[in-house]
Amino acid sequence: MTTDSSTPAPTLASQVSRAVVWNTIFAPLRMLSEVVATVVKLWMLTAAQYGFLSVVRSASNGFGTYIDLGTGRTLPKYIPETLIAGGPKAVRRLLYMVLAAQGALLALIGAGLAIQRESFVAGLNQKIAAIPGADTSDQTALIGYIGGHGWLLLAAVLMMLLFGIFYDVLMAYLSAFFKQRAWNSIDLVAKLLPQLMTIGAVVLLPQDLRIAGLLAVMVAAPGIATALLIWHVLRHQREIDLRPQPADSGPLLPVGFVRYCAVSLLMTGSDFLASAEFAVFFARNVLDIALLTAGVSIVKMVLGYLYTPMVGVQVPLFTHVRAGTGGTVNGAYRSLIRLQALLLIPGGVGLMVLAPHIFTLLLRPEYAPAAALVWVLVPCLFLESLLTTAHNALIVYERLREIVIARCLTLLVVPLVIVLTPQFGIVGASLAFGLARLAAGAWVTARGAQLLGLRWPWRFTLRVAGASAAMAAAVWLLANLLPTLPTEPSAVQRLAMLPALLGLAAVGGAVLLGGLRLLGGLEPEDRAQLAKMKLPAKKWILRLI
Numbered sequence: 001m002t003t004d005s006s007t008p009a010p011t012l013a014s015q016v017s018r019a020v021v022w023n024t025i026f027a028p029l030r031m032l033s034e035v036v037a038t039v040v041k042l043w044m045l046t047a048a049q050y051g052f053l054s055v056v057r058s059a060s061n062g063f064g065t066y067i068d069l070g071t072g073r074t075l076p077k078y079i080p081e082t083l084i085a086g087g088p089k090a091v092r093r094l095l096y097m098v099l100a101a102q103g104a105l106l107a108l109i110g111a112g113l114a115i116q117r118e119s120f121v122a123g124l125n126q127k128i129a130a131i132p133g134a135d136t137s138d139q140t141a142l143i144g145y146i147g148g149h150g151w152l153l154l155a156a157v158l159m160m161l162l163f164g165i166f167y168d169v170l171m172a173y174l175s176a177f178f179k180q181r182a183w184n185s186i187d188l189v190a191k192l193l194p195q196l197m198t199i200g201a202v203v204l205l206p207q208d209l210r211i212a213g214l215l216a217v218m219v220a221a222p223g224i225a226t227a228l229l230i231w232h233v234l235r236h237q238r239e240i241d242l243r244p245q246p247a248d249s250g251p252l253l254p255v256g257f258v259r260y261c262a263v264s265l266l267m268t269g270s271d272f273l274a275s276a277e278f279a280v281f282f283a284r285n286v287l288d289i290a291l292l293t294a295g296v297s298i299v300k301m302v303l304g305y306l307y308t309p310m311v312g313v314q315v316p317l318f319t320h321v322r323a324g325t326g327g328t329v330n331g332a333y334r335s336l337i338r339l340q341a342l343l344l345i346p347g348g349v350g351l352m353v354l355a356p357h358i359f360t361l362l363l364r365p366e367y368a369p370a371a372a373l374v375w376v377l378v379p380c381l382f383l384e385s386l387l388t389t390a391h392n393a394l395i396v397y398e399r400l401r402e403i404v405i406a407r408c409l410t411l412l413v414v415p416l417v418i419v420l421t422p423q424f425g426i427v428g429a430s431l432a433f434g435l436a437r438l439a440a441g442a443w444v445t446a447r448g449a450q451l452l453g454l455r456w457p458w459r460f461t462l463r464v465a466g467a468s469a470a471m472a473a474a475v476w477l478l479a480n481l482l483p484t485l486p487t488e489p490s491a492v493q494r495l496a497m498l499p500a501l502l503g504l505a506a507v508g509g510a511v512l513l514g515g516l517r518l519l520g521g522l523e524p525e526d527r528a529q530l531a532k533m534k535l536p537a538k539k540w541i542l543r544l545i
Helices: 012-044 047-067 071-115 117-129 137-148 150-176 180-204 207-240 257-273 276-282 286-310 314-322 329-362 365-387 389-396 400-452 458-479 491-518 524-532 538-544
Strands: none
Touching: 012 180, 012 286, 012 329, 047 071, 047 117, 047 137, 047 150, 047 207, 047 257, 047 276, 047 286, 071 117, 071 150, 071 257, 117 137, 117 150, 117 286, 137 150, 137 207, 150 180, 150 207, 180 207, 257 276, 257 400, 276 286, 276 400, 286 329, 286 365, 286 400, 314 329, 314 389, 329 365, 329 389, 329 400, 329 458, 329 491, 365 389, 365 400, 389 400, 458 491
C-alpha cells in the first residue's frame, strides 16, 4: 500500500476541531439514550431484580476501577508521546504491557473470588431474603438461581472485567488520536445496547429464564462493544504502521508513566469510593440497593443535563487565562460559578420540590420511597459541582498536592458509611458519600482562594437563591392543588399528570426570572457577554433577566 505524499497531514488544530464537532453531535444522543434507558429499566424490572443487578454491576465496576491501575486517564497523554519518540512498535509495546499487567491483576482477583465464592453467594442471598414483608416470587427465584449458579455468576463478573480491560485501554487509544467519531459511536453503543437488550430479555424471556438472560446481557453487550472497538483500533493501527519507524524505540515505559498512573488511580479509586456503587455494599437488602440506585440515577440525570453547558469548558478556559490570552483567573472563576449557580440552584430546588410527583410519574410504585433521597443527594451533589470548579483551576495551575489531599479526603466515606448506614439506612449511605464529596470540594475551594485568589460571587449566589426560594414556594403551593394519584396509577392517569407538571415547571421558571430581575438580575459583565452571543430571541432574554 502507498500513500499520496502530496496530501498534507491533518494539523493538530483540525483534529481538535473535528473532535469538538463530534463531541457536540453525540452528546445529546448519549444523554437521551441514558434518560430513556434508565426510566425504561426502572419500569421493566422489579426492585429485587434491579437491586440484584446493581450489586453485580457495582462489584464489576469496583474491581474494574482498581484493575485499570490509572491507565485510562494516563494513556491519552503518553500514547502520542510514545508514537513520536518510538514509533508504532513502541505504542503497541506500551499497550501490550498495560494489558498484561491488568490481565495478571484480573487473574489474582479471579482466584480470590473463586476462594470466597460461597461467602459472596451467602451474603447476596441474605440481602435478597432481608427484604421487609412476605417472601415474593422474585426473591425466591433470585435466591434459588444464585444458589445453583454461583460459578456462572462468578464467570459473568470475570468476563465483564475482561471486556472492561480491553474496552478502557482501547478507548483511551482512540481518544489519544482524536478519533472522536469512532469513540462516540462506540460509547453510544456501549451505553444503549445493554439497555435495549435488557428490555428484550425482560419482555421476551419467560420468568424462569429471565435472570439468566439478564446476566447474559451484562456480558454480551460489552463484548459486542469491545469487538467493535478492536476492529476500529486494528484499522487505525494499519494506518500508523505506514509512518516511519525510528531506529530506537525508546524505554519500555515512558518517563513519568508510573507516577502519572498512581495519581490517576488515586483519582478514579476515590471517585468510586465516594459513590453509590460503593455504598450499596453496606445496604441492608436488595430493596434498599434498588432504591439507592434509582434515587442516585434520577438526580445524576438531572444534574448531568443542567451541567451540559459546562462540559469541556472549564479546563480550556483556565488554560487560556494562564497562558495570558486574556482575563484573570479570578474573573474566569467567578463567571463560571455565576453560570453554574444560575443553572444548578433553581434546578436542584425544583427537583427537590417536585421529586414525589416525578417519581410517581416515572417509576414503579415500589420506588416511591427513593424520592426522599433527593433531599440528601441534591444538596450534596449539586453543591459539589459548584465547589469542584476550583479543582479544575488548581489542576491547570499544577497544584497537584492540593488535588491529592482532596482525593484523600473523599476516603472519609469509609468510616461515614459504616457509621451512618446502620443508623439511617439508605439515607445514611447517601449522606456518607455526599459528605465525603463535599469535604473534598470545600478543601479545593478554600485552597483555591488562598493560592490563586479565587473569590466566590456571594452577592449573585444569594440573588439566585432568593429567586429560587420564591420559585419553590410558588411551585409547592400549586403542587398541593394537584389531585392525588392512587398507589398504583394507570398509564392514562400518569399521562394526565404530565401536562400539570410541565405547567408547574413553566410557572416556576416565570417566578424565577421575575424574582431574579427584581433582585438585580445578571451582573453587568455577564449581561455584556450575553449581548455579544448569537442567540435566538436575545433581546427578550436580556429583557427578562
